[in-house]
Amino acid sequence: MNDSTDTPSARPAVLVTGGAGYIGSHAVLALLDAGWPVVVIDNLSTGFRWAVPDAATFVEGDIADQALVDRLIGEHAIGAIMHFAGSIIVPESVEKPLKYYENNTVKSRALIESAVTGGVRHFIFSSTAATYGIPERVPITEDARTQPINPYGWSKLMTERMLADTASAYPLNYCALRYFNVAGADPDGRSGQSTAGATHLIKVAVEAAVGKRGHVAVYGTDYATPDGTGVRDYIHVSDLARAHVDALEKLIATPHESYVMNCGYGRGFSVLEVLDAVDRVTNVQIERRLEARRAGDPDALVADNAKVLATLPWRPRRDDLDTIVADALAWERKLAERGAGR
Numbered sequence: 010m011n012d013s014t015d016t017p018s019a020r021p022a023v024l025v026t027g028g029a030g031y032i033g034s035h036a037v038l039a040l041l042d043a044g045w046p047v048v049v050i051d052n053l054s055t056g057f058r059w060a061v062p063d064a065a066t067f068v069e070g071d072i073a074d075q076a077l078v079d080r081l082i083g084e085h086a087i088g089a090i091m092h093f094a095g096s097i098i099v100p101e102s103v104e105k106p107l108k109y110y111e112n113n114t115v116k117s118r119a120l121i122e123s124a125v126t127g128g129v130r131h132f133i134f135s136s137t138a139a140t141y142g143i144p145e146r147v148p149i150t151e152d153a154r155t156q157p158i159n160p161y162g163w164s165k166l167m168t169e170r171m172l173a174d175t176a177s178a179y180p181l182n183y184c185a186l187r188y189f190n191v192a193g194a195d196p197d198g199r200s201g202q203s204t205a206g207a208t209h210l211i212k213v214a215v216e217a218a219v220g221k222r223g224h225v226a227v228y229g230t231d232y233a234t235p236d237g238t239g240v241r242d243y244i245h246v247s248d249l250a251r252a253h254v255d256a257l258e259k260l261i262a263t264p265h266e267s268y269v270m271n272c273g274y275g276r277g278f279s280v281l282e283v284l285d286a287v288d289r290v291t292n293v294q295i296e297r298r299l300e301a302r303r304a305g306d307p308d309a310l311v312a313d314n315a316k317v318l319a320t321l322p323w324r325p326r327r328d329d330l331d332t333i334v335a336d337a338l339a340w341e342r343k344l345a346e347r348g349a350g351r
Contacts, residue, residue, distance in 0.1 A: 021088020022172040023048040023257065024081060024129075026120065028065070032135065032191060032246060033093035034200040037065050039250035045257075051094065059199050063307045075114040075123050082127030089131035090124055090258055092117065095164075098208060099139065100303075102161035113164035114171075118237040131260040132172060133253055138242075138271070138310055140166045140187060145331050147277075148313035151187070151269050153266065156271065158305045182267045184256040186311055189242035189312045191249055191274035193333040194340035201340030202246075208252045210283055211334060213245065214340040225295055227280050230301035232309075238280035240309035242273035245327040246335070253320040262312025268304075268320060272313025275326045281331070290334045 023040055027033040028049030033056070034337040040047050047065040050072060060071030061067045066085065070077045072094050074108045080086065095113040096102070116136075124132055139162030140155045157163045157234040172183040192211040202212050249272055259268070280285075281297075290295055317323060327333065 019038045020045050022048055022085045022341055023089045023091055024085070024087045025049045025065075025091045025093065027056065027092070027094030028136075029053060029058060029060045031200075031204065032188075033091075033243075034060040034252045035093055035195060035246045035250035036093065037061060038138055039193060039254045039349050042185050043067060043254050045254070046085075047247070048081060048087065050081065055072070055341055057203055060203070063167055068161060071116070072120045076117050078120060078123040079127055081202075082123060082129060087129055089260070090120065090129055090252055091133045091135075091257070092120060093135045095135070096134070097161065099159050099161045100208075102164070102273070106160035108317075109160045109164045110167075113161070118166040118171055120174055122266045125175060125181060128191050130181055130264065131257060132181060133260070134168060134172060134183060134185045136169055136185040136187045137162065137165050138187050138189045138312065139195065140169065140308075141183050142310060143305075144310065147309045148275055148311045149271065150313040151271055151316055160271065162289075165256050173267070176267045180264075182264055184260055184262050184268040186249075186256060186272045188250060188272055189244055189271070191246050192243045193245040193247065193327065193336040195247055196327065196336050198343060201337070201344070203344060210241075210280060211287070211337050214284055214287040214295060215291075215334065215338045217295045218287055218338060219341050219345050220294050221341075221345070223296065223315075224298045225284060226298050226300045227281070227284075228300050229306065230299055231302070236279050236280055236281050239306055240277035240279045240311065242275065242277050242311045243330065243333055244273050245325070245333050248325050248327055251326075252317065252321065252322060252323045255323040259321055270317040270320060271312040272317060274325055275312055276328075277309055277311040277315045278330055283334075286334045287328045287338075290331055290338060311335065332334065
């Protein structure tokens with residue numbers, strides 16, 4: 010494989026799994042914008058074919074189909090994999106743990122094996138702050154204890170472990186990016202969060218703002234936070250996507266090093282602060298209904314992002330809460346005009 014990145018034509022092709030989904034489609038856009046050849050594999054169980062630009066090669070399929078993945082790696086001279094495919098809803102993982110261990114762990118093992126067999130040298134993994142469980146200290150550093158409190162977090166942590174062991178045994182390096190709360194949409198309106206029944210706060214709130222929901226539930230008002238509601242670190246999806254491109258370039262430049270890094274801004278906002286921002290941006294007063302706490306929700310999840318800032322040239326560009334909300338709202342209005350998924 011040619012690891013040179015002097016010119017776009019010399020760059021190895023990148024296989025993006027789950028590239029028709031929310032975060033994956035933004036990573037595809039970031040890769041294409043930076044001149045990388047892109048191949049997308051997605052089974053469209055939750056993604057949308059229209060979310061993949063024509064400039065990328067699209068293949069409908071499952072990452073567990075090793076014959077298909079092996080063929081794609083060979084035919085397209087894949088030099089790197091960005092792995093987004095998987096299931097992501099925490100409460101569902103508690104109800105259906107085997108689904109999550111199948112989709113997020115077993116299938117990832119198959120994909121990693123295909124990478125090794127096909128000689129792929131670089132692997133970027135979509136991980137999560139859920140690997141930390143209930144943090145002992147906030148902000149959370151990468152060396153904090155990893156003790157997930159749900160099958161979703163465990164399924165991702167197991168994949169991190171498989172990557173670490175594989176990188177020790179084979180000529181492959183990896184970067185696991187642990188996301189905090191991803192929100193917003195492509196500022197150029199090319200993609201955004203489109204899945205029906207989403208549970209993320211900003212998505213839910215902008216749906217309420219455009220009339221798709223009658224209210225927003227606030228789960229718990231007795232947390233050890235300034236206003237009693239849970240605090241989270243919200244990162245714009247386009248900033249997150251660029252971090253993946255920078256991580257890929259870092260892996261190519263340091264072929265014997267692997268990395269685990271938080272992706273967040275290092276600043277937390279409470280549920281009420283987020284809803285205030287949505288009211289401010291939309292000029293609509295969203296109805297808020299106070300509900301009981303959900304089991305296992307930490308008081309605060311905020312990233313210490315010093316490592317990613319020190320390791321990569323990445324710097325946030327859209328780290329203003331109102332900007333994140335405005336981009337999410339613009340996308341929600343676009344979906345409302347055309348009908349999501351059509």
